[in-house]
Amino acid sequence: EFHLRHTRRLTAFEVVLSGFFDSVGLYRTADARQAESARGLIEALGIGGLTGRAFPHLSFGEQRMVLLARAVVKLPELLVLDEPCQGLDRVNRRRVIEMVDRICRLSATHIIYVTHYPDEIPACITHRLALAPVAAGAPAAFSTRLG
Numbered sequence: 001e002f003h004l005r006h007t008r009r010l011t012a013f014e015v016v017l018s019g020f021f022d023s024v025g026l027y028r029t030a031d032a033r034q035a036e037s038a039r040g041l042i043e044a045l046g047i048g049g050l051t052g053r054a055f056p057h058l059s060f061g062e063q064r065m066v067l068l069a070r071a072v073v074k075l076p077e078l079l080v081l082d083e084p085c086q087g088l089d090r091v092n093r094r095r096v097i098e099m100v101d102r103i104c105r106l107s108a109t110h111i112i113y114v115t116h117y118p119d120e121i122p123a124c125i126t127h128r129l130a131l132a133p134v135a136a137g138a139p140a141a142f143s144t145r146l147g
Helices: 012-018 033-043 059-074 090-106 137-147
Strands: 078-082 111-114
Touching: 012 033, 012 059, 033 059, 059 078, 059 090, 090 111
Parallel strands: 078 111
Antiparallel strands: none
16 A cells, blocks of 8 residues: 555655655655665666656556565665565566565565465565464453463
8 A cells, every 4th residue: 555655756766765764755865875775776676677667657566566675775674564465466476576585685684474375475484473363252251261
């Protein structure tokens, strides 16, 4: 849903740059170091062909990949991806999964990857936690059972 907030006619490159400022839109000028860093990341992630295109004119899958680059432009220690392939076709699911694998290889960012579909888990994800219902009923009954 985050892609819907980018209504201004920014290029894909400007959307990635906005990650340096944690803003929806670009309201500050990125310095030369930030621009160079963003260009390098975009190329490393394989989406260099999108940089000059207007973000609203990108396909849904392309927007997702640009936003993924935006999320890692500051090289976070931890990245939580909640259903990053949701709503994507088979081709774009594969592209996003490959992009997550590239992020794992190229950075020290730890990733928590949430999905309902085991076939969408990137190869770089090494640990899995499966959640299953343990009780049903009113909250009081549930907390009593857990002690």
